Amino acid sequence: MQGDNQALLSVRNLRIEFPNRRGTLVAVDDISFDIAPGEILGVVGESGAGKSLTGAAIIGLIEPPGRIAQGEIFLEGQRIDHLPYEEIRKIRGRQIGAIFQDPLTSLNPLYSVSRQLIETIQTHLPLNEREARARALELLDEVGIPGAAERIDHYPHQFSGGMRQRVVIALALCAEPRLIIADEPTTALDVSIQAQIISLLKGLCKEHGTAVMLVTHDMGVIAEAADRVAVMYSGRIAEIGPVQEVVRAAKHPYTHGLMGSIPHIGHHVDQLTQIEGSMPRLQEIPSGCPFNPRCEEASDRCRVERPNLQGVEQSEVACHLFDAQRVEARAGE
Amino acid sequence: MSDNSSDGAAPLLSVDGLVRHFDVSAPFLNRLIERLDRSYVRAVDGIDFDIGRGETFSLVGESGCGKSTVARLIVGLYQPTAGSIRYDGVEIGPVSAAAERKRMQPHMQMIFQDPYASLNPRWRVADIVAEPIRVRSLIKGKAETLNRVGELLSQVGLSPADGERFPHEFSGGQRQRISIARALAGEPEFLVCDEPTSALDVSVQAQILNLMKELQDRLGLTYLFISHDLAVVYHVSTKVGVMYLGRLVEWADTKTLFENPRHPYTRMLLDAIPDLEMSGRQRIPVAGEVPSPINPPSGCAFHPRCPHAEERCRSEAPQAREYDGVHVSCHAVADGRIS
Numbered sequence: 001m002q003g004d005n006q007a008l009l010s011v012r013n014l015r016i017e018f019p020n021r022r023g024t025l026v027a028v029d030d031i032s033f034d035i036a037p038g039e040i041l042g043v044v045g046e047s048g049a050g051k052s053l054t055g056a057a058i059i060g061l062i063e064p065p066g067r068i069a070q071g072e073i074f075l076e077g078q079r080i081d082h083l084p085y086e087e088i089r090k091i092r093g094r095q096i097g098a099i100f101q102d103p104l105t106s107l108n109p110l111y112s113v114s115r116q117l118i119e120t121i122q123t124h125l126p127l128n129e130r131e132a133r134a135r136a137l138e139l140l141d142e143v144g145i146p147g148a149a150e151r152i153d154h155y156p157h158q159f160s161g162g163m164r165q166r167v168v169i170a171l172a173l174c175a176e177p178r179l180i181i182a183d184e185p186t187t188a189l190d191v192s193i194q195a196q197i198i199s200l201l202k203g204l205c206k207e208h209g210t211a212v213m214l215v216t217h218d219m220g221v222i223a224e225a226a227d228r229v230a231v232m233y234s235g236r237i238a239e240i241g242p243v244q245e246v247v248r249a250a251k252h253p254y255t256h257g258l259m260g261s262i263p264h265i266g267h268h269v270d271q272l273t274q275i276e277g278s279m280p281r282l283q284e285i286p287s288g289c290p291f292n293p294r295c296e297e298a299s300d301r302c303r304v305e306r307p308n309l310q311g312v313e314q315s316e317v318a319c320h321l322f323d324a325q326r327v328e329a330r331a332g333e
Numbered sequence: 334m335s336d337n338s339s340d341g342a343a344p345l346l347s348v349d350g351l352v353r354h355f356d357v358s359a360p361f362l363n364r365l366i367e368r369l370d371r372s373y374v375r376a377v378d379g380i381d382f383d384i385g386r387g388e389t390f391s392l393v394g395e396s397g398c399g400k401s402t403v404a405r406l407i408v409g410l411y412q413p414t415a416g417s418i419r420y421d422g423v424e425i426g427p428v429s430a431a432a433e434r435k436r437m438q439p440h441m442q443m444i445f446q447d448p449y450a451s452l453n454p455r456w457r458v459a460d461i462v463a464e465p466i467r468v469r470s471l472i473k474g475k476a477e478t479l480n481r482v483g484e485l486l487s488q489v490g491l492s493p494a495d496g497e498r499f500p501h502e503f504s505g506g507q508r509q510r511i512s513i514a515r516a517l518a519g520e521p522e523f524l525v526c527d528e529p530t531s532a533l534d535v536s537v538q539a540q541i542l543n544l545m546k547e548l549q550d551r552l553g554l555t556y557l558f559i560s561h562d563l564a565v566v567y568h569v570s571t572k573v574g575v576m577y578l579g580r581l582v583e584w585a586d587t588k589t590l591f592e593n594p595r596h597p598y599t600r601m602l603l604d605a606i607p608d609l610e611m612s613g614r615q616r617i618p619v620a621g622e623v624p625s626p627i628n629p630p631s632g633c634a635f636h637p638r639c640p641h642a643e644e645r646c647r648s649e650a651p652q653a654r655e656y657d658g659v660h661v662s663c664h665a666v667a668d669g670r671i672s
Contacts, residue, residue, distance in 0.1 A: 046534035047505075160622050161396075190395040190561065193622065195605040217534060220564075220607030261539030263568035265591055265606065271546070272539040272568065278504050 007034035007074075008211045009058065009179055014071035014081075016053055016062060016235075018282075025282040027053050027066070029235040032309075035179065038209040040202070042226030042243065044217060044258075046279050050235040051215045055181045057081070058213070059096050060088035076178065094124045097172030101184035103164035106171075107156040113140075113167055114152040117174065124175035139170040144200060162193035169200065176208060183215045198225050219262055223247050231255045234279060234290035241315025251317045254291045289320065297321060343422060344383035345523060345555050346407065351416035351426070353377040353402055357627065374626050376402040378579035379416070381653065382660075384572070389549070389556040391566040391587075393602070394576035395623050400559045403576075404527045407557065408443045409434050420523070439469055442516035446528035448508035452500040458511055459496030462486065465519035485514040489544060506537035513544065517552070527559045542569060563606050567591055575599045578626055578634040585659035595661045597639045597671070633664065641665040 016028040028050040035041045043051045056062050058073055060083070073081040080091055092098070100106045108116060117136035121127060127135060133152075140148035143166040156164055165185065172180055182201065186194040202225055205212055214226055222229050223243060230240040231252065239252040250256040260273025277294045280286060289307050292298040302320050309316040310323070358364060358371040376399045384390040392400040405411045407418060409425070418426035420441075425434040442465070445451040452461055462482045465471075472478050483493030489510040500508055509529060516524055529545070530538040546569065548554060560566050566573055567587060574584035575598065583596040594600045621638040624630055633651050636642040643664075651662045665671045 046536060162622055190623075191563070192395060192601065192605045195607070198607075218607075219535070224607045258536055261536045263539075263542070263564040265564050265567045265603075269568075271543050274539050274543055275536045276540075278506060278537060 006036060008037045008039075008076060009035040009213070010074045011054070011058070012072045012074070014054065014057060014073065015069045016050070016057055016066060017069040018066045020065070022283075026069075026285070027235050027282060028057070030071070031232075031235075031237050032071075033230055033237065033240060035211045035213060037178070037211055038205060039228065040205060040212045040214055040226045042222035042229040043213060043215045043232060044219060044222055044229060045232035046217060048279055048282070049232040051232050052183050054232075055098075055183050055213060055215050058179075059092050059098055059181055060085075061092075093120065093177070094175045095178050097175070097177035097180045099165075099168055099172050099180060099182040099185045101187050103161060103168045103188065104156065106168050107164060109156050112153050112155050113159075117152075117167075117171060120171055120174045135174075136170075139173055140167070142173070142204070143167070143170045144196075145170075161189055162196060165189060165193075165197055166200070169197075169204075173204065173208075176210075178210065180210055180212045181215070182212055184217070185214070186221055187216065187218065194221070201225065219247070219259065231258070234285050235282075236290060237309060237316075237318060238291065239315060239317045239319075240309070241313075241317075245313060245315050251312055251315060251322065252291075252319050253295050253297055253321070257294075289318070345386045345388075345421060346557070347381075347383040347419045348403075348407070349381050349417045349419070351377055351380050351403070351406060351418065352414045353399075353406055353411055354414045372627055375579045375629060376626060377406065377413075378629075380574075380576070380579075380581040382574055382581060382584055384555060384557060386555055387549075387553055388572060389558055389570040390572045390574065391558040391560060391570035392574050392576055393560060393563060393566050395561065397578075397623055397626060398576040399579040399626070400561075400576050401527050404443070404525045404557060404559050408441050408525050409438060410443075439519060440521055441523045441525060442519050442521040443525045443527065444509075444512050444516050444529045447532055448505055448512055449532070451512055452508060452515075454500055456499075457496065458486070458498055458500065458503075461500070461511060462496065462514045462518050465515065469519060471518075471520065482514075482518070485518055486511075488517065488548070489514045490540075504537075505533050506540060509533065509537075509541050510544070513541075513548070517548070522553070523555045523557070525557045525559075528561070529558075530565060531560065531562065538565070545569070563602065575602065578623065578629050580634060580662065581653070581660070582635065582663065583659065583661045589659055593659075595656070595659060595666050595671075596663050597641050597665065598635050601638070633662075639665075641671055 012032050014028055014031050018025040018027055045051045057068055062068060068081055072079055075095060080088060114133065114136055117139065118132045121132040121135050137148055137152060140152060145151055145163060145166055159167060186197050189197060198221060204210065216222060226243045228241060229243045229246045231238045233254050239246060239255045246255060250259050257273055257275040261275060263272060275294055280290065286293055288304045289302045292302040307318045307320045309318045312322050353376050354373040355376055357374050359369050363369065392403060394400050406413050413426050416426060417424055420437045423433050423437055425437050459479065459482050462485055463478050466478055466481060472481055482496055486493050486495055491507065491510055530541050533541060549556065558569055570587050572584065572586050573590045574581050577598050583599050594603055630637050632648045633646045636646040645664050651664045653660050653662045654667055
């Protein structure tokens, strides 16, 4: 499977390692997925599941000593994971935009918004100062900043959290990238602002046909914004599929537990579903399926043999439970 | 207002006209030269509510609405600018009531949001949990104290042997369990929980929420629960108060509030929640943002964002009124313009 023709981004067998004195920690372990043009792929998981690292690997921002130990990343058929620094720098921003969690730290507090936007635009597009400023204004309008003409010369601290995140989105859109990596774009925001930002992101994707990799731990955001969702656990993809199917009929026991542990408004339960224990640390990832010590349905096989992703309905699930079902289903035919 | 809670029993905690302003004026010389006035953040601007024994009262609202300030006022980390706080019928609010507060304070404990910052990294867990016991000399003797600490740790799902370890050896969820054990060590009857789960992952959040519920049933605790997550609030509370810019715009029992929200702000908040059930539904984004509490809008603070605002809302601040147990501060509801 070399860089699928239809996929905008394809990640193949990606493995990210952090060597240290006591050995090598594997933070992301052999994951593969595709994002189609215009698609929003949600990536969920608990802290430490490797979701942000996957995003960082795609834009070439893995910090040493971390390194991509294995695997390939293709953007529109072109392999980008082994490019030299200068090359990936051109792609980053031009073809791949990034939005990070905290809008305050992703803007430079000493530069006005206009300066930051113009600088970014001129880095990627052959425009002069005046044209770049006009483009910056357009972008601010597009992301819904009221009175953009007056506000463009303001500094980041003069904007509220929601407005700052809009500026960050405008920055990411500067060069009309094909793909946006949005790492927890709404986590630092209030619910009402969160709704505004999500609908903005969705609208922009539709208009420009931009693909988005939306990394978040908030299932609500995913359910609302994403087309497909990948659930990560201990550096691996536990389940990936259409959002409706994963949210409503989760297959992997982990996803199932995760969905049950989220309180819902409207139906009252006395106790939330509880997954005992917590995600293992990187030093202590068990053999076989990494979820097996917390899984109620774990068998001996789960403790030894690592499950691979396999198609179940429209999703793909990494769980041995579905091997058995497959066998049964075949036997029944 | 001397309204007792609806079931006739006296409330455990009742808050009346509570106000807290913070002085954020420029330094004296600047004020003199630049002719500036003193300016205040009206963090809490006159709120009333009651909490009955054994209840869980939740305060929700967006950041900056003053919900954490209320929590801090109640446990006495801040002194109120005006208004009264009565605990079990005893006034503990104003400075003059300091002696009373000292007497009542042992009955209250607080759990903070960030389990990484609220535990002393240089202390062993056993010492952290034993601190309230030592301060209040609840138990004499080292061995007995250690026994009690072990008991508390097992009560929150840790092992007594964990007392020998340091906070950094625990994950976020386990640290929050330690915070809870520490709070319980003082044998409180009233716990103020300020965003106890918002720093945690959902699966860990579920464990902590379940634990808190279980402890409430077992020990008959009363909670004041502060959160910005409406789904969590729906799950844990018996009563909910919605705050906006230092005021309580609506409070009612949980079921009523979520099924039949009256205040336009409450409706907006509920509309803004992402819905897991009907994936793909367009939620209606709330227009605009929370204004600055230094210069809140005149009249009803919500009027610039409110679809039902009219002239009166711009000039006159609405008073809280009760409709079948639901307390709402809104002119539109009072005039019957919205049901």
